[in-house]
Amino acid sequence: MKKNILAVFLFSSCSFLYAQNPNTLDKAKIYAATISADNLKKDLTYIASDELEGRDTGSEGQKKAADYIAKRFADLGLQPVASDGKGGKGYFQHFNLYKKGWKDAYIKIGNKKKEFFKDYYPNGLTSIPQEESVQVVFAGYGVEAANYSDYKNIDVKNKAVVILEGEPKDAAGKSYVTKDGEKSEWDDKAGFTRKTSLAAGKGARMLFVVSASDETGFKSLAAERRVVLSRFNRMSISQATTPEQPTTNPVFYISKAMAAEMLDIKPKKFDKLVNKMVISGVSSAGSVKESKVSVKAERGEVPVETMNVMGFLEGTDKKDEVVLITAHYDHVGIQGGQIHNGADDDGSGTCAVLELARAFSQAKKDGFGPRRSILFMTVTGEEKGLLGSQYYADKDPVIPLANTVCDLNIDMIGRIDKEHAPREDYVYIIGSDKLSSELHQISEEANNNSVKFQLDYTYNDPKDPNRFYYRSDHYNFAKHKIPVAFYFTGVHADYHRPGDDVEKILFPKYRQITELVFHTAWGVANRDERLKVDSNKP
Incomplete structure (x- = not known):
């Protein structure tokens, strides 16, 4: 009122x-x-x-x-009242914003660089500022339990460890980890956390998780992940004064085809390794000769050119x-x-x-x-x-x-x-x-x-x-x-x-x-x- x-x-x-x-x-x-x-x-x-x-x-x-x-x-x-940078006036107020993100990121296999967020993607805001050359070892599903272990005969210290998603199961979908075949604690999201902690505890430098998706599905996942992670790459009007710290135990997701490349074997041989575990219930970890890759994921601030537009009456x-x-x-x-x-x-x-x-x-x-x-x-x-x-x-x-x-x-x-x-x-x-x-x-x-x-x-x-x-x-x-x-x-x-x-x-x-x-x-x-x-x- x-x-x-x-x-x-x-x-x-x-x-x-x-x-x-x-x-x-x-x-x-x-x-x-x-x-x-x-x-x-x-x-x-x-x-x-x-x-x-x-x-x-x-x-x-x-x-x-x-x-x-x-x-x-x-x-x-x-x-026009904004400085044009040449001593005159214009309608644009030019300036840079600074976007956090990956400045230079790749995995190099031989002389071939794999493309970030296409061939592979990080689990988080991974930072590896300098290129690192690491030995690659296959560790099956990355599981260590009373009835099943992928780490018996391998040394993963300071190496890049390649593991499969999920847990070892037979053709009927029953777990080899549990006595009754029911799903174990190594499956799903909780299992992922357990696997990453185990690999880190054994001294692994980094972890590569092989996606269960086919190639088309993997590319979709990579694109989605790019969008999700980009939301954390905020812009600022000022440059940061301190660099991001390197990630202690970085985790990446890779496709089956890229896993085969990293292990320096044919895709069909990689499929046989997986099928062998399905049939036998015995880990194939360590059955592939170790190879070497180079990894870099340099994070920093990328300048983004932009402008306000103004006119004066x-x-x-x-x-x-x-x-x-x-x-x-x-x-x-x-x-x-x-x-x-x-x-x-x-x-x-x-x-x-x-x-x-x-x-x-x-x-x-x-x-x-x-x-x-x-x-x-x-x-x-x-x-x-x-x-x-x-x-x-x-x-x-x-x-x-x-x-x-x-x-x-x-x-x-x-x-x-x-x-x-x-x-x-x-x-x-x-x-x-x-x-x-x-x-x-x-x-x-x-x-x-x-x-x-x-x-x-x-x-x-x-x-x-x-x-x-x-x-x-x-x-x-x-x-x-x-x-x-x-x-x-x-x-x-x-x-x-x-x-x-x-x-x-x-x-x-x-x-x-x-x-x-x-x-x-x-x-x-x-x-x-x-x-x-x-x-x-x-």
């Missing part, structure tokens, strides 16, 4: 935003009305197209998106004070062989920034430009940890943070969530009151003077478990005590999935939220006094 009373008061007075401004509410409405769903759709159809392959940070698709955005800024007459009498309007233009790329186009996340915010830039540029051409300057910026690396905005705010603020009045950040405004469906006329506002009560008031009044949406503050609650306030690019400005407002319409079934496509965007709603951001930016940019930082809410 209190919110409704406040809204009525603000709407009736209209003084907070416009009474002392040379640019009137009527002018704001004129240029807000130029915001076009057709323009938004045209831009988004390209930004979220398959051609850009999901705009993963550092990818060619992300760079194509950056080129498109920069051209749009240039066509609108926005000023100079203000009039208060041009040294700057309003920032942001969205992230990266997405998650290709996963599991499927392109994730990210139409809503955050193609919607990116194209809203372009349309806002067009509307404000037109106002300036007509002689009604904003009093304060506006920096329109689309940032990279949000999906990797808000890295593009972090780089800008923490390392290279092109506009000094002291001159930055606020950040209006747009991230996912093209769909609806299940909490509001089928209603479309809402938007979550996050953070508008946390640092400036005035920004919050301007936001409320801008809504009442324009689209009259339901402004939902559910996610503004510091107790909200989703913690969205900390999960988009505005936070990198808020932590520097710069007032922010985050526009968001919630998650949906296609969040970070291949179904986040242009066809599902609700363009009338999307256009109206973009209009709301325009009115808020107009109010902040044209008021007499700079926003006060008078709050410090969690």
Whole structure:
């Protein structure tokens, strides 16, 4: 009830935003009305197209998106303000991110190098920084029990030990390890841990587990493992100061064909070794002459070239004070062989920034430009940890943070969530009151003077478990005590999935939220006094 009373008061007075401004509410409405769903759709159809392959940070698709955005800024007459590295100015703020990963990884058999995550894959974030030449010994299933042992007649100290998955069984599937033929403790995941501990305890340098899958199945497993492990290879805006420590007892998975190569025998002979154990119940460990391979899995930080894209609209009498309007233009790329186009996340915010830039540029051409300057910026690396905005705010603020009045950040405004469906006329506002009560008031009044949406503050609650306030690019400005407002319409079934496509965007709603951001930016940019930082809410 209190919110409704406040809204009525603000709407009736209209003084907070416009009474002392040379640019009137009527002018704001004129240029807000130029915001076009057709323009938004045209831009988004390209930004979220398959051609850009999901705009993963550092990818060619992300760079194509950056080129498109920069051209749009240039066509609108926005000023380039980022250093081009040659003493001039450009639209790109170039920088490197640093991704942890494998810089150089291979297994060399003779003169042939086997391909990482294709011919073999690691069990974890394995680190072998220098090439190691090791003897290879076959140890059957890697089992040591009362009724069965693969380690009786072999020495594995400082060697690469090749073992089979699972436990020794007869043709009927009964275990040779247990007296009753039931599955033993050496099978499945628990058995894997037991096997690795046993090999390490006997001094093995590394372990190679032969997958039970056929060649096609193994390649699928290797590809899946690459995706899983890549999630742990996080990016950073800074290089690490200490190298990763070598793995004490690394474990790799290999195919049957590669096992035969490592043991320097024909694939058919390897199959015979396995079949012999099935028939006889006697280990074939040590029955193959030892061979030698070279192994390296150097981990480190790989530089990833990327860029923020920005265009500057100079203000009039208060041009040294700057309003920032942001969205992230990266997405998650290709996963599991499927392109994730990210139409809503955050193609919607990116194209809203372009349309806002067009509307404000037109106002300036007509002689009604904003009093304060506006920096329109689309940032990279949000999906990797808000890295593009972090780089800008923490390392290279092109506009000094002291001159930055606020950040209006747009991230996912093209769909609806299940909490509001089928209603479309809402938007979550996050953070508008946390640092400036005035920004919050301007936001409320801008809504009442324009689209009259339901402004939902559910996610503004510091107790909200989703913690969205900390999960988009505005936070990198808020932590520097710069007032922010985050526009968001919630998650949906296609969040970070291949179904986040242009066809599902609700363009009338999307256009109206973009209009709301325009009115808020107009109010902040044209008021007499700079926003006060008078709050410090969690």
